[in-house]
Amino acid sequence: MPKETGDYDIVPLTPERAGLFMGLFDGEGFADNPEWAGCYCRCYHFDDSMGEWDESDGATNRPAACALIAEGTMRGWLAVRDGRAIGWLNAARKDSYAAFRGDDIPGKPGESTGMITCFLVAPGVRGQGVARALLERAIAGFREDGLEWVEAKPARNAAGPARNYHGPLKLYVDLNFALVGDFSERQHLVRLAL
Template sequence: MPGRSNASPPGKADGRKIRFMEVTGSTRADFENLFEQPGAPKYCWCMAWRHLPRREHVQNDEKKRAMMALVDAGTPVGILAHLDGKTVGWCSVAPRQTYRRLSRHQDDSEIDIWSIVCFYVPRALRGDGLAAALLDAAIDHAFAKGASSIEAYPVDQASPSYSFMGFRDMFAARGFHEIGTAGSRRHVMRLER
């Protein structure tokens, strides 16, 4: 794996073994349970960057239905992290065309690009390397599924918003290079095989 950080061994958070699995029909319940926990992002169901028929005033249950329809249709949506038998994290990693436009400079003629747009790690587990382990697993997952390159849209550590998209340094440590910006805070970074 190119440029993995030595600070967080793959599959380890705080010395414990983490398992990663794709969200599918068979892991859908784990995904739902994670997002329905207190403090989880059930207000968005990770639909902020995905296609919705309308974007304004969409209720949480409608976002959940839209996400579950993607899962039920077999559309890749992301991966889950399991630690000690519990679902403890999420990374949205999927083919870029399954998202709405992520950058105004995006070239839609490019094929086999996968995008990483979101992480969720419960507050109690933050700072233990789980987000870094999720990123490593997302990279492995995307390339295993046929990605020719992976894009991400992280922010600087001091950014007042969009931290759910990850931090620039975490991606740079894994060999992602900046190819542009999206808005005033998000960096567009790419990793090629």
């Protein structure tokens, strides 16, 4: 069921909604940061055995993201207004991401933990609560799935909106996430018990 929030709905990404996702990435989502437009939120699904992420371009990432959506591997939430996506949150079980598998990954085990990886909010609607609405819906979705925890890795010192793509620390603190340590030298680790 979509969650109505003001004049937009928060809906899960499904294969039928892949066009909304692609429309955001191909359109206004990266209007102020076009050099990142080719990521298609594939980074954390990228298996290093396939090469180097930095060598993967939009021509490769777009069809790969379509395949991940079609098979149900790429999961998350879309903010939709007037038939177009204005926001996206990549959020799924931690162990569904290739980048978060292994014993050396900080935080709770992946089978019991949801992971917030990336936000994309169209520049024209930033600062209007879209990211918060997406995060609140993801938390509710993780509870519905019976997970025990949700984690995220906000940047320590994000230089501008583009570098805050994991979500700003304040957003998590405002929703009662605890700062529990470091995910990396550039990222905090925050966690919420579900």
